[in-house]
Amino acid sequence: xxxxxxxxxxxxxxxxxxxxxxxxxxxxxxxxxxxxxxxxxxxxxxxxxxxxxxxxxxxxxxxxxxxxxxxxxxxxxxxxxxxxxxxxxxxxxxxxxxxxxxxxxxxxxxxxxxxxxxxxxxxxxxxxxxxxxxxxxxxxxxxxxxxxxxxxxxxxxxxxxxxxxxxxxxxxxxxxxxxxxxxxxxxxxxxxxxxxxxxxxxxxxxxxxxxxxxxxxxxxxxxxxxxxxxxxxxxxxxxxxxxxxxxxxxxxxxxxxxxxxxxxxxxxxxxxxxxxxxxxxxxxxxxxxxxxxxxxxxxxxxxxxxxxxxxxxxxxxxxxxxxxxxxxxxxxxxxxxxxxxxxxxxxxxxxxxxxxxxxxxxxxxxxxxxx
Amino acid sequence: xxxxxxxxxxxxxxxxxxxxxxxxxxxxxxxxxxxxxxxxxxxxxxxxxxxxxxxxxxxxxxxxxxxxxxxxxxxxxxxxxxxxxxxxxxxxxxxxxxxxxxxxxxxxxxxxxxxxxxxxxxxxxxxxxxxxxxxxxxxxxxxxxxxxxxxxxxxxxxxxxxxxxxxxxxxxxxxxxxxxxxxxxxxxxxxxxxxxxxxxxxxxxxxxxxxxxxxxxxxxxxxxxxxxxxxxxxxxxxxxxxxxxxxxxxxxxxxxxxxxxxxxxxxxxxxxxxxxxxxxxxxxxxxxxxxxxxxxxxxxxxxxxxxxxxxxxxxxxxxxxxxxxxxxxxxxxxxxxxxxxxxxxxxxxxxxxxxxxxxxxxxxxxxxxxx
Ligand SMILES: CC(C)[C@H](C(=O)O)[C@@H](O)C(=O)O
Ligand SMILES: CC(C)[C@H](C(=O)O)[C@@H](O)C(=O)O
Numbered sequence: 001x002x003x004x005x006x007x008x009x010x011x012x013x014x015x016x017x018x019x020x021x022x023x024x025x026x027x028x029x030x031x032x033x034x035x036x037x038x039x040x041x042x043x044x045x046x047x048x049x050x051x052x053x054x055x056x057x058x059x060x061x062x063x064x065x066x067x068x069x070x071x072x073x074x075x076x077x078x079x080x081x082x083x084x085x086x087x088x089x090x091x092x093x094x095x096x097x098x099x100x101x102x103x104x105x106x107x108x109x110x111x112x113x114x115x116x117x118x119x120x121x122x123x124x125x126x127x128x129x130x131x132x133x134x135x136x137x138x139x140x141x142x143x144x145x146x147x148x149x150x151x152x153x154x155x156x157x158x159x160x161x162x163x164x165x166x167x168x169x170x171x172x173x174x175x176x177x178x179x180x181x182x183x184x185x186x187x188x189x190x191x192x193x194x195x196x197x198x199x200x201x202x203x204x205x206x207x208x209x210x211x212x213x214x215x216x217x218x219x220x221x222x223x224x225x226x227x228x229x230x231x232x233x234x235x236x237x238x239x240x241x242x243x244x245x246x247x248x249x250x251x252x253x254x255x256x257x258x259x260x261x262x263x264x265x266x267x268x269x270x271x272x273x274x275x276x277x278x279x280x281x282x283x284x285x286x287x288x289x290x291x292x293x294x295x296x297x298x299x300x301x302x303x304x305x306x307x308x309x310x311x312x313x314x315x316x317x318x319x320x321x322x323x324x325x326x327x328x329x330x331x332x333x334x335x336x337x338x339x340x341x342x343x344x345x346x347x348x349x350x351x352x353x354x355x356x357x358x359x360x361x362x363x364x365x366x367x368x369x370x371x
Numbered sequence: 372x373x374x375x376x377x378x379x380x381x382x383x384x385x386x387x388x389x390x391x392x393x394x395x396x397x398x399x400x401x402x403x404x405x406x407x408x409x410x411x412x413x414x415x416x417x418x419x420x421x422x423x424x425x426x427x428x429x430x431x432x433x434x435x436x437x438x439x440x441x442x443x444x445x446x447x448x449x450x451x452x453x454x455x456x457x458x459x460x461x462x463x464x465x466x467x468x469x470x471x472x473x474x475x476x477x478x479x480x481x482x483x484x485x486x487x488x489x490x491x492x493x494x495x496x497x498x499x500x501x502x503x504x505x506x507x508x509x510x511x512x513x514x515x516x517x518x519x520x521x522x523x524x525x526x527x528x529x530x531x532x533x534x535x536x537x538x539x540x541x542x543x544x545x546x547x548x549x550x551x552x553x554x555x556x557x558x559x560x561x562x563x564x565x566x567x568x569x570x571x572x573x574x575x576x577x578x579x580x581x582x583x584x585x586x587x588x589x590x591x592x593x594x595x596x597x598x599x600x601x602x603x604x605x606x607x608x609x610x611x612x613x614x615x616x617x618x619x620x621x622x623x624x625x626x627x628x629x630x631x632x633x634x635x636x637x638x639x640x641x642x643x644x645x646x647x648x649x650x651x652x653x654x655x656x657x658x659x660x661x662x663x664x665x666x667x668x669x670x671x672x673x674x675x676x677x678x679x680x681x682x683x684x685x686x687x688x689x690x691x692x693x694x695x696x697x698x699x700x701x702x703x704x705x706x707x708x709x710x711x712x713x714x715x716x717x718x719x720x721x722x723x724x725x726x727x728x729x730x731x732x733x734x735x736x737x738x739x740x741x742x
Binding site for chain 2: 146251
């Protein structure tokens with residue numbers, strides 16, 4: 001079997017703790033599936049790269065990521081990197097652009113039903129929430145021209161989108177919706193009553209769905225109403241939620257604590273529809289939470305968001321859906337494990353006392369049984 | 372006493388029902404306070420104006436609003452106005468710009484403590500939420516240059532801000548914070564790790580608070596984290612929340628159902644700090660909810676958001692804080708009234724059966740007792 005190369009980018013603060021955890025889990029998969037040979041290669045990004053090389057992302061790291069079969073990122077950032085012209089986040093934004101991962105997938109659902117009681121929403125509001133945010137990741141106001149205030153008292157950002165950028169992500173959202181049985185409804189979020197770019201989004205998505213996916217349902221919501229619906233009746237969004245870079249950033253963070261804790265949620269960024277083109281599809285996975293400087297080094301961070309990111313990597317980058325499913329199942333078992341104090345094995349963000357290592361070990365053990 | 376002119380803009384669908392309700396309440400105030408003479412003048416806006424005059428806002432209406440002491444708006448919009456070049460919302464945006472009401476104040480708190488049980492958030496998460504969103508209303512990507520897709524497959528919005536625009540709203544937020552005892556903390560929301568305009572906001576607000584309000588606390592949150600905090604621990608934002616036009620639109624809608632129902636929440640838009648300049652301060656009040664075509668004409672809409680908007684009008688436009696307080700107290704009494712079925716007098720949005728007229732009558736009666 002050909003060896004698959006995984007680039008690991010631990011990043012800052014809790015970053016190394018969580019990527020270690022996910023790599024341990026991937027090594028269990030490797031042990032059980034001799035036909036899947038994995039090779040791990042570590043590189044720096046963010047503050048760690050600034051400290052070592054004076055820049056948040058080196059060309060060498062970019063090259064390694066482009067050559068890899070998949071990239072696993074921890075988290076970047078921290079209060080100690082204060083130079084506004086050399087910020088850790090710039091490394092992440094540049095990596096996304098360099099890898100051309102224009103689609104960011106953020107599932108929002110319960111890793112285990114037992115977690116409904118950890119949601120800040122009332123149980124009857126939270127239960128059954130199950131959607132995937134598909135966020136455009138390399139366009140919009142994140143990458144438009146900018147004018148900083150250079151002393152004239154004026155600053156300006158631009159928010160450009162093209163039909164091509166929107167068409168490709170509309171197709172990816174449709175592809176995802178069609179994988180569900182029955183096909184999932186797609187809800188597009190925008191601010192079409194104000195923004196020209198949103199009107200282009202609406203027009204383009206309407207056309208793509210009508211011409212190429214007439215069997216799918218496409219709904220529209222204004223981003224302000226959607227932000228309200230997430231709190232009031234989040235199941236309204238069940239299915240696929242398709243949106244632009246900035247709106248996707250806001251809405252996916254807003255949703256992130258509904259399933260119990262943002263420490264639980266993974267994300268995958270892709271440069272195309274996996275397994276559907278002859279071109280190589282780049283894949284970058286990362287948990288959605290930040291680098292949590294306050295708890296770094298204590299061994300208490302929740303590694304599940306990163307472990308589930310490794311599952312997405314198997315699913316989308318390594319075409320190993322059964323192994324991905326086994327990880328998801330192992331995580332559910334661990335969260336449901338009532339052996340310790342009558343509740344699941346929970347880290348502190350969920351009100352428990354389990355350490356990062358406890359969770360990792362338990363997931364690996366369950367996984368060995370399942371594979 | 373000089374007569375105060377109030378322009379009433381009922382707008383579309385449920386609009387007339389709710390402005391009628393608020394006018395009835397204001398008439399009770401007038402009856403009890405002979406020194407406060409009110410004159411009401413009605414004009415069309417939105418779809419109603421499109422139907423009558425072919426435009427969502429006439430020059431005549433603008434003139435009346437500029438001459439008035441205060442403007443009370445119902446709601447605009449509806450599915451029947453489909454011409455993209457003549458939309459009801461354009462009337463509202465143009466009115467805001469014409470009146471130069473650059474600050475939008477949206478209180479988010481419980482009109483009555485009994486409503487905590489109606490929040491989609493768990494009681495322990497929702498209780499005690501009490502902040503006021505101060506949203507910049509006439510700048511940013513709402514009013515920047517735009518390029519529509521005219522067949523070339525490209526659209527672009529711009530998102531400009533100037534130091535002057537940010538300075539004046541920072542001062543208004545500080546003025547509001549200082550009215551609390553002890554002074555309320557101010558939390559500014561932005562996306563300074565990406566946007567140049569956000570960096571100008573941060574720099575400008577830091578300067579204004581340091582130089583002019585050193586006694587006040589100014590905190591910063593990224594808009595994505597803030598969107599998460601609203602769900603997870605909204606009390607973190609207690610005090611004054613200061614933000615730009617688009618972020619304010621999204622975050623205030625996100626918060627809107629925490630206090631029970633968005634039918635309860637008022638807003639006021641101002642062209643300056645009330646009672647602090649010799650120039651006339653324009654004031655436009657409106658509930659934060661939309662025109663609700665589905666329930667229009669049935670007499671079941673919750674009028675409280677509009678009644679509390681009338682209270683804001685008394686407070687900020689007519690310098691009648693005692694009368695404003697009396698309305699707030701009357702509303703609380705009605706919501707707490709246990710005489711009907713052991714729970715408050717609730718409209719359907721709150722799970723009750725009270726009609727618009729029942730609530731209006733009850734508020735007027737309580738108000739008569741209080742004034
Ligand atoms: C760190 C930041 C630039 C980034 C973003 O806004 O995209 C983060 O919030 C995210 O969502 O991954
Ligand atoms: C109707 C729309 C243009 C408006 C806005 O986005 O400002 C509304 O959502 C609001 O918040 O008052």
